[in-house]
Amino acid sequence: MRDEFEWIKSISPAGYRQSSVIQGIGDDAALVRGSAWDQIVCLDTMVEGIHFTNQTMAPYHVGYKALAANISDIAAMGGVPLYYLVSIAIPSTWKEEGLSQVYKGMADLAEAYEMDLIGGDTVSTKGPLVLSVTVMGQVEPGRKLLRSNAKPGDVVFLSGTVGESAGGLSLLLERSVKGEFTAEEAQLVKAHQLPEPHVGPGRILAASGKRVALNDISDGVASEANEIAEASGVVLTLFHGKLSRSSVLRMYPEDQQDQWIFYGGEDYKLIGTMSPDDFSQAASACEKTGYTLTVIGEVSSGEPGVRLKRGSQVEPLLKAGYNHFHN
Amino acid sequence: MRDEFEWIKSISPAGYRQSSVIQGIGDDAALVRGSAWDQIVCLDTMVEGIHFTNQTMAPYHVGYKALAANISDIAAMGGVPLYYLVSIAIPSTWKEEGLSQVYKGMADLAEAYEMDLIGGDTVSTKGPLVLSVTVMGQVEPGRKLLRSNAKPGDVVFLSGTVGESAGGLSLLLERSVKGEFTAEEAQLVKAHQLPEPHVGPGRILAASGKRVALNDISDGVASEANEIAEASGVVLTLFHGKLSRSSVLRMYPEDQQDQWIFYGGEDYKLIGTMSPDDFSQAASACEKTGYTLTVIGEVSSGEPGVRLKRGSQVEPLLKAGYNHFHN
CATH class of the missing domain: 3.90.650.10 (PurM-like C-terminal domain)
Structure with missing residues (x-):
């Protein structure tokens, strides 16, 4: 595994699709322009050995599905998904190739929705891989598809x-x-x-x-x-x-x-x-x-x-x- | 450990301090009113055995500090912290008393800032406890304390x-x-x-x-x-x-x-x-x-x-x- 900072650079997008992104990855927090629409936010966590194993999911699928589950929650509120943040706790058994595939699975799905990766946290763990994705979106004001x-x-x-x-x-x-x-x-x-x-x-x-x-x-x-x-x-x-x-x-x-x-x-x-x-x-x-x-x-x-x-x-x-x- | 649904009820707030919260915990995603201010979002993850051990931190401290680290990132953007979401992967070695203390640590700090817990995900793991907190806040438009x-x-x-x-x-x-x-x-x-x-x-x-x-x-x-x-x-x-x-x-x-x-x-x-x-x-x-x-x-x-x-x-x-x- 490369240096943590190099790794973060490798997963950071070259640019942002949403013009509302003022500052994405690379500062203390992400900064996006406010909106008159109601804001939607959700998060979903997948744990290796509980939600998936390498018997049923390749790393690409793990990333794709973690983001899909969150986009689905935005959909259930009638919303447009806009941004996502990724928390990943990485065991030493996972190598860079597999981790890159996890992020590629997310990036490919994000592209289909013109979503931007705007933040996250990358840490190590002595346990199984834990992937937690936060997604933000928006919906016309006053809609509540509860x-x-x-x-x-x-x-x-x-x-x-x-x-x-x-x-x-x-x-x-x-x-x-x-x-x-x-x-x-x-x-x-x-x-x-x-x-x-x-x-x-x-x-x-x-x-x-x-x-x-x-x-x-x-x-x-x-x-x-x-x-x-x-x-x-x-x-x-x-x-x-x-x-x-x-x-x-x-x-x-x-x-x-x-x-x-x-x-x-x-x-x-x-x-x-x-x-x-x-x-x-x-x-x-x-x-x-x-x-x-x-x-x-x-x-x-x-x-x-x-x-x-x-x-x-x-x-x-x-x-x-x-x-x-x-x- | 009680049933997952009962547990989520036990950590859900009785009401919300921010009047902008339309729907907090309890639906597919949280829904909050939009704002003309720029939006700030960050997340920070703490792993047992890496970021803390029971030698140095009681469960109350773990929750308090995980939220404090995120509020600090909002502070570094000049922002007002407003909402938080909690992802927690729980090993069977952690019992309800300890977990409640983790949430109490977060809740006490949140109260000081009039912040609301608006969502999260609670899952099990065969590894160490992983606590990932997402915080959202806002700052006057056009400020970029980068x-x-x-x-x-x-x-x-x-x-x-x-x-x-x-x-x-x-x-x-x-x-x-x-x-x-x-x-x-x-x-x-x-x-x-x-x-x-x-x-x-x-x-x-x-x-x-x-x-x-x-x-x-x-x-x-x-x-x-x-x-x-x-x-x-x-x-x-x-x-x-x-x-x-x-x-x-x-x-x-x-x-x-x-x-x-x-x-x-x-x-x-x-x-x-x-x-x-x-x-x-x-x-x-x-x-x-x-x-x-x-x-x-x-x-x-x-x-x-x-x-x-x-x-x-x-x-x-x-x-x-x-x-x-x-x-």
Whole structure:
């Protein structure tokens, strides 16, 4: 490993895409021009051995996904991602080539959104690699696409399809990153390693100016739907037959699909609720930009929770995402 | 350890001090109102076994100091700290009592600055505890108290005194947190465990509207002075006899004092340069609020670097702060 200061130089961008950046990396803190828009900020941490291993993710994927998870949180607030900062704790087992790939994964995704790396901290550790990414973005003032916005009478919708990431993880755990995959399987693997945050649909929903409850799907549909139900004090009823499933996922038994969709997570699509009339407009606006919003359920009053309706049967759909203290 | 969701509830504030907070903890991301002021953001990471051990820091100190280091970076940009976000990777060896103390250390310091905890991520790790804090603040538009602002003819100044933190660390390494200390020694220990960032002087310097080069002292005077010299392309000459030393530090041999002052770090005071006339005004404004700015050197043109003048002798003062990849 080179000198810390040289390393920081090597990962510092030559210039900034956002003209609002006054001072990026290289001083005590980053300085960016203020804005009349509301500011959004989030951070997400990935730990080697917990969130990823070299069996399922190459270093490039680790960086890409850490940033994608944060961009997805900005998308869930309807925002435009602008800047990111990176904290990395590096064990001696990681060499410069792998670390450069982590930063390249972030840089490539950042380029697609015209985002700038404006700061960070690089430290050593005697434990596993810990990568923590902070992302800042903005949204038109007064928009609040919060989980607590759902009301009885709303439809529940999903952007795109879900479950592919968990399907890809399953394949990677079976065959590792070095495994051979069919073209269809490779789609699932890609969904796990290089997920696409849904900034586009989030922007359309924010720009609509309508009341929208919104969550990104980081922990599986069951967990995210329950968060909306709890925060809004409503019942979400999901229709099993309406859940959008990709053609690739349909190769697997339905029980397996359901497991991945409801409890898999890391899809980084959006789940939300809005009034049926507002939804129609938003869905057609999304369709024009190549994104599909699908109605997958409805909101009603009652003891807060999520129900899954399959034919005439209705059963509770419990929150059962990954809990960091039960492993 | 309780359930992750319960734990997050336990560390979430009951309300927010800044009226600009629209949504804090509890949604995909935090949402705060925009501002016409320039925005400042920084992050700082502390790793158990590298930046602290339980020999020198109680959990309360770990939290307090992690936030203090970031507030100091905001101070070095002349800013008002407003919000913070916390990423924590927790090993199973840390129990809830200790973790609560880490958050209490941050919360107590945040209260002093009316700052709000608005987000974060809590994950588990099989390695040491990693605490990464992101702080956001703001400064009047157009102020840029950058390291690159120094010009020949400037004076070099220091806010307060330095070296105490390294002195305290030395005592703690000798006797541990459980050791007995005299009243004077306890001052040094406190400087190490509960450092006071210099937001006040930073605000006065920013409000002056003058050209100011500024750095906070996280890595010792030698390293910070060299950063200004390199970024500005100038020579900083420091006068050995002018360096402000606290009465407590004077108990130790001068060589020892020098070692702590130049290479100790973690003092979180400010070092900077400005024109002699502007300095006089700023110094008297600081004096009124209880902070002392002392002239410790001068800026001249030449091959960028730092010189230390002791009597008629002048020697180079090399950058020799802690480098994370040489340990």
